[in-house]
Amino acid sequence: xxxxxxxxxxxxxxxxxxxxxxxxxxxxxxxxxxxxxxxxxxxxxxxxxxxxxxxxxxxxxxxxxxxxxxxxxxxxxxxxxxxxxxxxxxxxxxxxxxxxxxxxxxxxxxxxxxxxxxxxxxxxxxxxxxxxxxxxxxxxxxxxxxxxxxxxxxxxxxxxxxxxxxxxxxxxxxxxxxxxxxxxxxxxxxxxxxxxxxxxxxxxxxxxxxxxxxxxxxxxxxxxxxxxxxxxxxxxxxxxxxxxxxxxxxxxxxxxxxxxxxxxxxxxxxxxxxxxxxxxxxxxxxxxxxxxxxxxxxxxxxxxxxxxxxxxxxxxxxxxxxxxxxxxxxxxxxxxxxxxxxxxxxxxxxxxxxxxxxxxxxxxxx
Amino acid sequence: xxxxxxxxxxxxxxxxxxxxxxxxxxxxxxxxxxxxxxxxxxxxxxxxxxxxxxxxxxxxxxxxxxxxxxxxxxxxxxxxxxxxxxxxxxxxxxxxxxxxxxxxxxxxxxxxxxxxxxxxxxxxxxxxxxxxxxxxxxxxxxxxxxxxxxxxxxxxxxxxxxxxxxxxxxxxxxxxxxxxxxxxxxxxxxxxxxxxxxxxxxxxxxxxxxxxxxxxxxxxxxxxxxxxxxxxxxxx
Numbered sequence: 001x002x003x004x005x006x007x008x009x010x011x012x013x014x015x016x017x018x019x020x021x022x023x024x025x026x027x028x029x030x031x032x033x034x035x036x037x038x039x040x041x042x043x044x045x046x047x048x049x050x051x052x053x054x055x056x057x058x059x060x061x062x063x064x065x066x067x068x069x070x071x072x073x074x075x076x077x078x079x080x081x082x083x084x085x086x087x088x089x090x091x092x093x094x095x096x097x098x099x100x101x102x103x104x105x106x107x108x109x110x111x112x113x114x115x116x117x118x119x120x121x122x123x124x125x126x127x128x129x130x131x132x133x134x135x136x137x138x139x140x141x142x143x144x145x146x147x148x149x150x151x152x153x154x155x156x157x158x159x160x161x162x163x164x165x166x167x168x169x170x171x172x173x174x175x176x177x178x179x180x181x182x183x184x185x186x187x188x189x190x191x192x193x194x195x196x197x198x199x200x201x202x203x204x205x206x207x208x209x210x211x212x213x214x215x216x217x218x219x220x221x222x223x224x225x226x227x228x229x230x231x232x233x234x235x236x237x238x239x240x241x242x243x244x245x246x247x248x249x250x251x252x253x254x255x256x257x258x259x260x261x262x263x264x265x266x267x268x269x270x271x272x273x274x275x276x277x278x279x280x281x282x283x284x285x286x287x288x289x290x291x292x293x294x295x296x297x298x299x300x301x302x303x304x305x306x307x308x309x310x311x312x313x314x315x316x317x318x319x320x321x322x323x324x325x326x327x328x329x330x331x332x333x334x335x336x337x338x339x340x341x342x343x344x345x346x347x348x349x350x351x352x353x354x355x356x357x358x359x360x361x362x363x364x365x366x
Numbered sequence: 367x368x369x370x371x372x373x374x375x376x377x378x379x380x381x382x383x384x385x386x387x388x389x390x391x392x393x394x395x396x397x398x399x400x401x402x403x404x405x406x407x408x409x410x411x412x413x414x415x416x417x418x419x420x421x422x423x424x425x426x427x428x429x430x431x432x433x434x435x436x437x438x439x440x441x442x443x444x445x446x447x448x449x450x451x452x453x454x455x456x457x458x459x460x461x462x463x464x465x466x467x468x469x470x471x472x473x474x475x476x477x478x479x480x481x482x483x484x485x486x487x488x489x490x491x492x493x494x495x496x497x498x499x500x501x502x503x504x505x506x507x508x509x510x511x512x513x514x515x516x517x518x519x520x521x522x523x524x525x526x527x528x529x530x531x532x533x534x535x536x537x538x539x540x541x542x543x544x545x546x547x548x549x550x551x552x553x554x555x556x557x558x559x560x561x562x563x564x565x566x567x568x569x570x571x572x573x574x575x576x577x578x579x580x581x582x583x584x585x586x587x588x589x590x591x592x593x594x595x596x597x598x599x600x601x602x
Binding site: 140143144146147149150151152153154155157159173176177178180183184186187190275277278279280288290291292293294295 | 371372374375377378379381382387391395396399415416417418419420422423538539540541544545557558559560561562563564565568580581583584587588589
């Protein structure tokens with residue numbers, strides 16, 4: 001798909017980013033990315049040590065746990081599900097916070113994805129990345145080119161999936177060649193594969209947050225969800241069979257897992273919090289922290305059932321800035337930019353507004 | 367609609383699994399690239415870092431080629447380690463910054479794998495100060511060992527020797543290899559295509575055939591041996 005359009009001017013704005021992100025095979029009435037998704041409910045139980053690190057309400061012990069709603073999604077902005085295609089997956093979690101008056105519920109969100117890092121460290125870089133990675137015509141590499149790649153010991157381009165006509169891959173790869181910050185994310189995204197089930201992937205909230213405990217001690221942290229069932233991807237070579245309906249199995253698989261867990265242990269995720277230290281990329285989501293940082297088990301999330309009204313729940317807007325006392329945003333520019341972009345996206349698709357009325361956006365530390 | 371893959375597509379896609387193509391790659395393609403784009407051997411051990419977390423639970427993967435790799439030579443090395451366990455364990459206790467250490471006979475090598483806190487040179491210096499004589503017996507069994515023996519008297523040379531035999535630690539994030547190679551080759555500003563990463567790994571693994579793959583898993587990262595001693599009231 002040759003385009004003569006020129007990239008939008010910098011600085012990036014939520015409007016300009018959203019305009020770029022909507023794909024031609026997307027749906028303007030739905031999300032521009034993570035378009036296909038499904039929501040489930042469950043509860044989160046804080047660990048015994050969680051209050052030592054964070055005074056946020058959902059990290060305090062609570063009988064029965066804190067109610068949560070989780071939306072699992074495919075990362076693509078394509079309106080049709082292509083579950084077996086290699087793609088980033090998302091897990092947005094809304095915690096319902098305890099309130100003295102049940103009519104005045106407040107919430108906090110944690111938005112995570114299967115990539116451990118983002119593609120860029122600033123909104124402007126992200127706009128340039130998103131522009132470069134706009135889905136373009138994707139055809140199989142010619143056999144002689146592949147052969148040449150093999151002789152150059154280079155990674156040949158993957159074959160298109162059945163019915164795949166456009167893809168962001170080539171543009172993303174070319175962008176990463178010129179931009180070191182994009183390399184880890186693009187490399188990981190190119191080989192991330194497809195999970196056998198939404199419950200069998202690890203999800204990372206790539207941004208740094210500042211948590212504060214009762215004593216006022218502040219720490220830079222990053223959160224990750226680890227599936228208790230273990231991480232498992234579809235494997236083209238070996239034991240994991242391809243699902244019969246490769247384009248649409250993740251939602252069925254989730255439903256099935258929840259049905260078979262009735263009366264037994266619910267599928268669970270543990271919430272791990274990694275403590276950053278001086279010298280770590282505290283404000284740069286394109287850089288994952290080394291795997292040798294202190295980790296704290298903050299709690300366990302149990303998924304119970306698919307929400308009653310799935311279509312209505314697709315209208316719910318999550319926002320990474322929906323925080324609560326005890327958790328604040330870091331100075332990560334991408335994180336701050338996402339807050340405004342998610343709000344605008346919610347408005348554009350006539351979704352339920354982000355419920356900021358009941359909670360505060362904590363955009364300063366503390 | 368995506369066009370269906372032709373027989374030629376399928377044939378080329380299957381090349382990496384075909385014996386003749388693997389033979390061609392191993393004996394022609396890789397040697398050509400090794401000649402065309404040689405990589406320097408990258409230094410072993412953890413890379414220097416001012417960050418506290420990077421200076422705790424560091425790995426040493428010391429690979430020492432045996433002079434006599436026959437079963438007799440291997441048995442001799444095994445017995446020397448076994449007969450000096452008390453001295454070695456006491457020495458490691460005295461260093462005070464070691465989480466764990468063990469010896470392996472692997473291939474034609476005697477290996478010492480350990481996890482320690484802090485500076486590498488200090489670790490080796492302290493270690494040799496307490497068990498130097500025992501380690502000399504081990505060094506008698508390995509190639510080049512005589513050059514650094516007695517270790518107590520040739521401590522700086524011994525530290526360099528250990529560093530040269532400590533495995534290169536492949537970065538935890540694969541694309542970081544580009545920067546490590548550029549640094550070693552003193553070049554800046556080179557653009558690297560992600561699709562060339564497999565070649566860079568092949569060439570680097572030619573220069574460093576034995577490596578540690580990443581920094582490894584740690585059950586209690588960020589905790590020093592001293593903290594464990596203090597917080598758990600256990601001593602060594």
